[in-house]
């Protein structure tokens with residue numbers, strides 16, 4: 001089945017209890033919805049569902065990321081196309097066979113880690129918001145390897161490359177996407 005966003009949230013909450021993970025899922029979901037409006041407007045709910053479910057296994061099975069996720073989604077009767085799209089964000093990082101090919105999958109791959117970096121950069125501002133956050137200040141943080149060190153620059157770079165976007169374009173668009181969630 002292709003779950004609605006509400007149904008996907010119920011599935012997500014079976015395996016995710018921590019605020020950090022629930023918040024990340026909802027940020028990535030909202031970011032995917034923003035990008036869908038530009039690239040695939042008729043399927044924006046679908047993109048949002050993929051974003052919501054992409055890390056479903058990470059709280060309980062961090063060492064089997066994307067492999068367990070595939071199982072959990074299948075057990076819940078989630079459509080194979082969503083499983084594929086959601087798990088492809090781990091391609092080349094964890095042992096998942098699904099390579100990002102559709103623009104939705106490439107955007108998920110590129111924006112996932114970047115939302116963490118942008119969120120951390122926003123928190124450094126007096127406003128604690130992305131509304132007055134500029135590409136240049138995110139780039140500065142991006143170059144500082146110690147800042148939000150858990151957000152892999154290699155993955156972000158490789159995501160921009162897959163999309164054929166510059167890093168500035170990717171960061172700029174992802175900031176705009178995150179502003180819609182403020």
Ligand SMILES: [Fe+2]
Pocket residue numbers: 024028054055112113
């Ligand atoms: Fe993620």
